[in-house]
Amino acid sequence: MMMLEHEGKRLLAGVGVPVPQGTVIEASAAPDTAGAGISAFPVAVKAQVRSGGRGKQGGVRQVRTAGELADTVRNLLQTSFGGETPDAVLIEPWLSIERECYLCVAVDGRAGGYVVMYAPRGGVDIEEGPPPARYPVGAPWNFRAHELRKILKDVEPDYQWREKVIALAQRLVRVASMHDCSTIEINPLAKLADGSLIAADAKVVRDEWAHFRNQEIHALREAEKGRVGKLLRDCLDMGHMYVRLDGDIGLMSGGAGMTMAAMDMIAEQGGRPACFLDVSPGPTSAHGYRPALAMLDADPQVTVILFSVFGGGTQMQRVANSVKELMAGRNSSKPVVFRLDGTNVDQVPGIFAQFGAHNHARLEDAVSEAVRLAGNPA
Amino acid sequence: MSVLLDRTNRVLIQGATGQMGTFFIEDARKYGTNVVAGVSPGRAGSMVGGDVPVFGSVRAACEETGADTAIVFVQPAAVLAATIEAIEAGCRLVVATADELPVADTIEIRAAARANGAAFVGPNSPGLISPGKAKLGFMPSFCYREGNVGVISRSGSLSYEGAKRLTMAGIGQSTAIGIGGDPVKGTTAAEALALFHQDPETSAVLYLGEIGGSEELFVAEYASRTDAKPIAALIVGKTAPPGKKMGHAAALIGSKAEGHQAKVAMLREAGVQVANGLGEVVSATRAALASRTRAAAVA
Numbered sequence: 001m002m003m004l005e006h007e008g009k010r011l012l013a014g015v016g017v018p019v020p021q022g023t024v025i026e027a028s029a030a031p032d033t034a035g036a037g038i039s040a041f042p043v044a045v046k047a048q049v050r051s052g053g054r055g056k057q058g059g060v061r062q063v064r065t066a067g068e069l070a071d072t073v074r075n076l077l078q079t080s081f082g083g084e085t086p087d088a089v090l091i092e093p094w095l096s097i098e099r100e101c102y103l104c105v106a107v108d109g110r111a112g113g114y115v116v117m118y119a120p121r122g123g124v125d126i127e128e129g130p131p132p133a134r135y136p137v138g139a140p141w142n143f144r145a146h147e148l149r150k151i152l153k154d155v156e157p158d159y160q161w162r163e164k165v166i167a168l169a170q171r172l173v174r175v176a177s178m179h180d181c182s183t184i185e186i187n188p189l190a191k192l193a194d195g196s197l198i199a200a201d202a203k204v205v206r207d208e209w210a211h212f213r214n215q216e217i218h219a220l221r222e223a224e225k226g227r228v229g230k231l232l233r234d235c236l237d238m239g240h241m242y243v244r245l246d247g248d249i250g251l252m253s254g255g256a257g258m259t260m261a262a263m264d265m266i267a268e269q270g271g272r273p274a275c276f277l278d279v280s281p282g283p284t285s286a287h288g289y290r291p292a293l294a295m296l297d298a299d300p301q302v303t304v305i306l307f308s309v310f311g312g313g314t315q316m317q318r319v320a321n322s323v324k325e326l327m328a329g330r331n332s333s334k335p336v337v338f339r340l341d342g343t344n345v346d347q348v349p350g351i352f353a354q355f356g357a358h359n360h361a362r363l364e365d366a367v368s369e370a371v372r373l374a375g376n377p378a
Numbered sequence: 379m380s381v382l383l384d385r386t387n388r389v390l391i392q393g394a395t396g397q398m399g400t401f402f403i404e405d406a407r408k409y410g411t412n413v414v415a416g417v418s419p420g421r422a423g424s425m426v427g428g429d430v431p432v433f434g435s436v437r438a439a440c441e442e443t444g445a446d447t448a449i450v451f452v453q454p455a456a457v458l459a460a461t462i463e464a465i466e467a468g469c470r471l472v473v474a475t476a477d478e479l480p481v482a483d484t485i486e487i488r489a490a491a492r493a494n495g496a497a498f499v500g501p502n503s504p505g506l507i508s509p510g511k512a513k514l515g516f517m518p519s520f521c522y523r524e525g526n527v528g529v530i531s532r533s534g535s536l537s538y539e540g541a542k543r544l545t546m547a548g549i550g551q552s553t554a555i556g557i558g559g560d561p562v563k564g565t566t567a568a569e570a571l572a573l574f575h576q577d578p579e580t581s582a583v584l585y586l587g588e589i590g591g592s593e594e595l596f597v598a599e600y601a602s603r604t605d606a607k608p609i610a611a612l613i614v615g616k617t618a619p620p621g622k623k624m625g626h627a628a629a630l631i632g633s634k635a636e637g638h639q640a641k642v643a644m645l646r647e648a649g650v651q652v653a654n655g656l657g658e659v660v661s662a663t664r665a666a667l668a669s670r671t672r673a674a675a676v677a
Contacts, residue, residue, distance in 0.1 A: 109561045109628065110592050113485040139489035177482050182561075210480040212455050241625040245617070256559055256625025257533020257588055260614040261656050267617045268655050276618070278625040280535065281477065310535045312504055313398070313516035342538060343518040363539070364657060 008204030020092040042094040051082035100188035111136035122188040140177035180210035234291035238282035247272025250302035254280035254309035271371035286325035297332035311342035320351040339366035379579035380508035390415040393451035403427035415439035474500035498564030503556035504534035525550015528574035531586040559626030568596035589615030598648035608666035
């Protein structure tokens with residue numbers, strides 16, 4: 001879960017990483033720039049959004065006077081950045097930056113743990129430059145300053161700066177592990193005129209599955225649920241995973257891989273999936289599936305629903321009985337196409353016969369029926 | 379033959395008295411898995427599944443029963459402690475199927491397993507099965523039959539579907555390993571391939587992958603070796619939008635190289651038989667097996 005810049009910087013400041021002294025103005029309250037007590041100018045006014053590319057979209061503005069500040073804050077809070085209107089703005093002293101670098105600590109499969117990435121030139125165009133130098137750390141206690149020094153020697157000639165970067169990287173690896181961060185990206189990592197280092201921006205991503213041991217992550221999760229509509233929130237409460245797509249076939253499926261395989265098959269047969277909706281993490285009771293079905297029933301974009309579950313630990317006779325209960329209490333006429341397979345699937349046809357539903361043995365057939373019902377050419 | 383798991387593994391179950399543990403014991407024993415002990419702190423002295431003794435610690439279970447393999451069915455918050463206990467008690471194979479495990483915990487478990495010479499499979503995985511011999515996970519048994527194709531999968535349900543299609547087409551499997559959907563894995567695709575490479579009875583490998591992450595890079599790297607066993611693959615997520623997490627934490631297209639097109643092109647370049655969708659999994663695997671036969675004939 002992505003933290004806003006000011007949230008990430010608060011975390012970093014708490015562990016001794018230098019960050020600019022900022023003031024946060026929330027969008028929810030009536031924005032009061034006069035009351036914020038900002039007297040030194042110029043300042044940077046930064047839209048607090050989770051989507052990337054903010055700098056390129058004008059989300060960071062330089063402001064020179066108190067009069068200009070109120071207008072800029074109001075303006076930024078009403079602007080959409082990548083479809084997202086800021087929750088807040090962050091006002092910081094305008095830094096006179098001598099150099100912009102890039103430093104990132106992230107979870108990395110190849111490293112079997114954490115990786116440190118550094119580029120001597122940071123900023124908004126980092127992706128266009130040569131790839132950053134990589135130090136695969138693995139487990140956090142395997143960080144060795146001399147290993148990173150060896151890697152950075154060819155990349156960063158300024159040895160005083162290099163040593164500061166190494167010390168910071170070491171701290172960030174510890175912080176990532178202790179505070180369950182999957183990414184801590186500082187871009188730019190700024191060098192000021194006096195040679196000191198400061199995190200001019202921060203992108204911190206937290207591991208949502210650490211919610212049980214981290215109050216901050218728990219709060220982020222709850223806040224994320226609070227930002228979506230009630231129907232989707234009910235699904236998220238069941239543990240379901242949802243990504244909206246632009247088609248008309250409401251796909252309700254079990255397992256991330258099988259859900260994607262079904263999406264791909266829908267497209268292959270000329271149809272268009274309306275969503276990625278993985279219901280496997282939730283309970284297999286009617287209660288567990290109800291929010292997902294309710295959401296797809298209510299979605300005007302969805303014209304047909306494809307319910308597909310291939311279960312191992314999930315026993316199919318239970319799923320079939322839940323479906324039976326669900327369909328009995330449903331008041332939508334959207335067609336539902338079923339494909340259940342897996343443990344105890346032999347009991348499914350008997351249960352389905354009790355309410356006149358048909359279970360497709362093959363995913364291909366279920367998809368082709370869904371595509372046909374959606375009115376797309378096969 | 380098979381890798382990691384066969385009839386000789388003596389299996390203990392951590393969290394044996396919970397709902398999942400109880401279901402697993404019955405299902406796994408029916409399949410032939412040699413379940414020798416349960417571990418449940420505070421329940422020592424009782425029995426599960428009729429006649430399987432329960433111990434209060436993994437060490438006690440290993441000492442009393444000769445258990446050498448552990449499968450863990452505990453809450454995500456307890457997985458770290460349970461797996462480390464099994465690894466340090468000397469288990470050679472430890473399986474944790476749980477999803478929703480913090481990645482910091484996986485990193486620690488992986489490091490402990492490596493330090494102790496144990497294999498760790500999971501998390502967020504269905505476990506593994508060596509058809510006709512033993513299973514350590516929830517996969518539906520009827521989807522599998524004994525044979526010579528190794529299966530590696532990032533996704534549970536997709537591995538059931540893939541294996542079932544092979545089985546119905548008469549193609550059996552040596553071992554199917556669920557490497558899991560998380561970014562850090564107990565056993566990576568590269569490590570699973572290295573195991574299959576050493577197994578004389580695995581003739582080809584079916585790799586079931588997804589968009590996101592760098593796992594496929596290592597599959598391609600292996601496939602490029604002159605002594606590689608032939609590989610078939612399916613990469614799902616052709617229609618997944620970039621920048622969105624598709625259920626699995628690792629299934630996110632963050633850069634072009636993590637997208638479907640780039641992965642498929644890279645794998646084909648390396649000589650992998652890549653299926654266009656689920657419908658071609660069987661034909662791609664057949665093609666891989668046939669290329670091995672040709673290679674053998676030339677040799």
